[in-house]
Amino acid sequence: MSFDEFFVTGDPLILGSQIAIGLTMVGVIVLVTYLKKWKWLWNEWFTTVDHKKIGIMYILAGVLMFFRGGVDGLLMKAQTSRPGLDILDAQHYDEVFTTHGVIMILFMAMPMLIGIMNVVIPLQIGARDVAFPKLNAFSFWVFFAGAMLFNISFVIGGSPDAGWTSYFPLAGKEFTPGVGNNYYAIALQIAGIGTLATGVNFIVTIIKMRAPGMSWMKLPIFVWTTFITSIIIVAAFPILTIALLLMTLDRLFGAHFFTVAAGGDPMLWLNLFWLWGHPEVYIVVLPAFGMFSEVIATFARKNLYGYKSMVYAVAGIAFLSMLVWVHHFYTMGNSAAVNSIFSLTTMMIAIPTGVKIFNWLFTMRKGRIEFSNAMLWSLAFIPCFTIGGVTGVMLAMAAADYQYHNTMFLVAHFHYVLIPGVVFAVFAGLYYWWPKMFGFKLNEKIGKWHFWLFVIGFNLTFMPMFFVGLDGMSRRMYTYAESTGWGPWLGFSAVGSVIMAAGFAALCYNIYWSFRYASRDVGNDPWNGRTLEWSTASPAPHYNFAVVPKVEKLDDFWYKKKKGDTGLKKKDLKPVHMPSNSWTPIFLAAAFGIVGFFLVFEWFTLAIISGILIVIGLIANSFDYDDGYHVSVEELEEEEREWRGDLQ
């Protein structure tokens, strides 16, 4: 393999990125060394098993990937802003929309949500950590290794270029012989292991570790949505695992599962991909629904309307999500009967979703709505998501879909679902739980800039896409003729994307500003919250709760506050058992990353040799007899006094 096949060369944009990446890496290493922070990084972050720190690392990775995926998006918008532009050539554009899709779904939406789940879920159920803290660290690091492996593709070897759906036969060696799509098969597989482990972890955590008295119908709604999401993860991700395995066998070892030659069947890939891919949409949207529910109830100063019907609605959506995958390819020549049945199952999803929308509206009715930033995002979600929802119903109608399929109408629709449904939720969640993570609030004024720029930019970007789609523009076109008349729509859309990017910049500035200047005096319960996470200090202590709370009803903390019953009795304090840090998760993830890299380039000898690292990591992990440590009563007392004042 020659040098220019290994490093992607010749494109000034990519050369610039290569230099920037190199300089940043050197810069970070020099800075950490200069500040003598290596030890701190290793002890406090790299080896941590604390769910809150792992959550924060997930969120950090998510923000980073949001930036990367956002730049991809801006490049696409720039290229199509006028007919016949030449900013990206066809190949580069194909790589950019592929990585945009993969990164935004798998490396931005997923870690953001899993990050917030990590921080919040144990706190909301009154637990001191997740059920398997070390596995949790492994989940994060292996996800991170997968994400990084995927990201280096654009400077080393070339990015995947068959779309985030990676349809065969295009994604096979017959039509994309380079290493690009190997990255897709291997990096997603590595990251997927982490997600699957997270699903298992949260199912067990929520079943086994709820505070005494917290029966199923007393669970905060976000815990419910996380629980159901975890079940979908465990049900759906193995399908992706198998699909990617077959893809790997096809690409690396010359098998013919999905090829044109030797009796392969590309339709099998489409079915497997969407059997995972559709539930995946609900994996990211359902926790978001939970966050909105928490935020809306808090800032309307009312309990969630129709709590039970909300739970049933989420369960119903989860069940239906496994029965609709064919609606992603109504046009594959299915019989009329098949298309009719899948139209019906798809439209049925609108029923529980409608129930949820009305329950949110009625939660606010007769409430006292406070327009905090977290609430603004939740409010903007309702009208924007409604547009995404009704266009989704339109797409669900198979016959109508013959005219929308693969067009910009579809692209507009899923951005109207995923951005309000996931990104708005992540923003709402960040503003809401930020003080619990860091002990200070994000600035509300800068937050307003963030909000208005992003929401307006979002609508300007994606609304025109409905129209060009109905005018015959298909997705993934890097250029178009002036005679099509699409230019003005797409120009408009490009302007919108810049406004949206400005909104994101405002968020970054907000984080910076608040980190430096925001008041550290926010108390444990800055929003007058309803759930258990607000009963402990901000930021939450590493042991979460000095005494495990006892729960009597839904929104228990809210009623305890009214009774003035939130104090801590000194005699209740007992030593707290906590898990110890571990080096095996990060070591194993690094080993997976190295093996993955060699597999991408099909250097099998090196892959096998470095595979020994994985075996070493697993053995070391198995012989790790560390049973954790105890936090002494004195330490608990001291930490609790710091924010509570005197103990009873």
Added chain:
Amino acid sequence: MNAMKKLSYVLTLLLIPVLLAGCDSKLLVFDPKGPIARSLTDLIVYSIILMLVVVVVVFVLFGYIVWKYRARKNDGDFEPKEEKGNHYLEITWFVIPIIIVIALMIPTTMTIYQVDDVPQGYEEDEPLVINVTSADWKWIFSYPDQDIETVNYVNIPADHPVELKMTSAGTMQSFWVPELAGQKYTMANMQTNLHLLADKPGSFYGRNTNFNGQGYAHMEFEVEAKTKEDFNKWVNDVKNTANDLTEDTYSQILEPGLVGRMTFNGTHLDWIDHAHGGSEQYIDPEKYRIHHGEHTDLNQDIDENREVDPLDQDEQEQNSDSEETDHSHH
């Protein structure tokens, strides 16, 4: 103040569906030129109206609630009452979506079955059969009964049913002529069928909508509906003037790249039908290998191709009047 902003924002959003309705006559999907596309458009318009009702109800409720129950400075520390929920209300908004789904499902199913069949009123006509073969990145149309073949354009008789038997020579594509019919995939080793019917003579924009590599954006074709007389005359012209399609020429056409329009005597169905296997002999992965840093400009290829290919030049003259008709309604 914020609530005001919110309200104005909501009002702007409300305007959007109105705009949508106003633009109908211009957008391709709302401009059907045949009975198949027309039944799809009817279904789409019906669903938009129903959905618009949903959107208006949700937006009005949303605007009203957010405005009315906003926190005010002078409301003291008013503490809202807790509400468990209300069975009747919850049943209401459970039942209403069910009714809407039923109202959408019935016409959807009817339309699905309808477009799967020969259009009503044309059952007696013997449909014109055309075999469609998509390749990277061109469309090949074979007329088995007339024994002629065209590339990147297809002529059909107006007011007459056409039956497409579609397949692919490699990657998966999707055949779409929005003014005449909805989409369907083309796949190697597989045959899909699609009905096409144009009311009147005219030129219609067609393209591939399923991403299949570098030339994807340029993978367009033109459907031209002619009167039956004109169509028969064209067939005769082709049979008298066009060159024979040879296996060598056909292999060249299948090489990945863009080509202009072409017309041939004879069809490739004589030696290969991609619906029944054999495509792999035409696929050479090396021709798809990417060399980073080389600026790929497929448009340039197509221009060169036009100059050197004599077959193509004939076609250029023959079709010079219809070259620019794509999307001419704009």
